[in-house]
Amino acid sequence: MTQDRPHIPVPLAAILDTVGPVTGVWLDGTFGAGGYARGLLEAGADLVIGVDRDPLAFEMAGVWAGTYGDRLRLVEGTFSDLDTLAGMPLDGVTLDLGVSSMQLDIAERGFSFMRDGPLDMRMGQTGLSAEDIVNDASEALLADILFHYGEERAARRIARAILAERAKARITSTLRLSRIVEKCLPRKKPGQSHPATRSFQAIRIAVNNELGDLEKVLAESVDLLLPHGRLAVISFHSLEDRMVKRFIRAQEKGRELPPGIPVPESMLGRTMKKMGKAIMPGNDEVRINARARSAVLRVAERLA
Numbered sequence: 001m002t003q004d005r006p007h008i009p010v011p012l013a014a015i016l017d018t019v020g021p022v023t024g025v026w027l028d029g030t031f032g033a034g035g036y037a038r039g040l041l042e043a044g045a046d047l048v049i050g051v052d053r054d055p056l057a058f059e060m061a062g063v064w065a066g067t068y069g070d071r072l073r074l075v076e077g078t079f080s081d082l083d084t085l086a087g088m089p090l091d092g093v094t095l096d097l098g099v100s101s102m103q104l105d106i107a108e109r110g111f112s113f114m115r116d117g118p119l120d121m122r123m124g125q126t127g128l129s130a131e132d133i134v135n136d137a138s139e140a141l142l143a144d145i146l147f148h149y150g151e152e153r154a155a156r157r158i159a160r161a162i163l164a165e166r167a168k169a170r171i172t173s174t175l176r177l178s179r180i181v182e183k184c185l186p187r188k189k190p191g192q193s194h195p196a197t198r199s200f201q202a203i204r205i206a207v208n209n210e211l212g213d214l215e216k217v218l219a220e221s222v223d224l225l226l227p228h229g230r231l232a233v234i235s236f237h238s239l240e241d242r243m244v245k246r247f248i249r250a251q252e253k254g255r256e257l258p259p260g261i262p263v264p265e266s267m268l269g270r271t272m273k274k275m276g277k278a279i280m281p282g283n284d285e286v287r288i289n290a291r292a293r294s295a296v297l298r299v300a301e302r303l304a
């Protein structure tokens, strides 16, 4: 990692290999440290629109963004507003979902259970924070969030413990929340992830409406991509990956029609086809960047 490239993008090389020649206008919906945007520009994109909901991403890009002149346009916003942010038909869209290394590493952002910080977790720094949800949501809602977004089997137990603790004093720090969760779960065995991983993931997803935004951007990409345009999505957990996989499958299949009725291809409403298989990072990539471990890349092409 260097000062001006603090996030190691995963797996950029795989994206460039799978999407084929990069030309025209691409939108990088998760600009972060700009690794994908740079990769796309260097691979031949005429224009890259870099979108991020976190203003910090653009502050950091200030060091190098100017070298691309008007080939790089930076826009603050959420990718779920793709239709208004793009402003033109697109040759490609990339989404590298979740939080960046910078967001995780800055304790004050409140994403990490390893560093003490305020319980924030807002990528866009507006709206409800993790502190609001942890302290104000009902026990049932907290349990649902932990169960559905974190696939945490001890969701009810953890929600109960959160309520008991917040009755003593408002929960405002990441380490306090992490300890509450840890006490509800068996001790971590070697090689297992930290016991608070699933709960922190769940609360972060709820704070940032991550699955709602993903559902919306996928649907919008159908209308915005030009024929043969590419959609490349990298997800980091099974909830996201399942949503992307089902979306691509539904677009490939088109309308549900009664079997046996001859229908011309044009009426089937097929809009996309998948390009290659899902790609996971190789061992070498994981060795360089442990956060790549759970990444899955899926690419689809807009049909003419």
Ligand SMILES: C[S@@+](CC[C@H](N)C(=O)[O-])C[C@H]1O[C@@H](n2cnc3c(N)ncnc32)[C@H](O)[C@@H]1O
Pocket: 007, 008, 009, 010, 029, 030, 031, 032, 033, 034, 035, 036, 037, 051, 052, 053, 054, 057, 077, 078, 079, 080, 096, 097, 098, 099, 100, 101, 123, 213
């Ligand atoms: C994994 S990082 C992307 C890293 C980037 N590919 C790179 O090479 O540096 C994810 C970034 O997407 C942003 N992000 C996540 N959800 C978003 C959304 N709904 N709209 C816009 N940006 C989002 C985060 O703020 C974060 O900066």
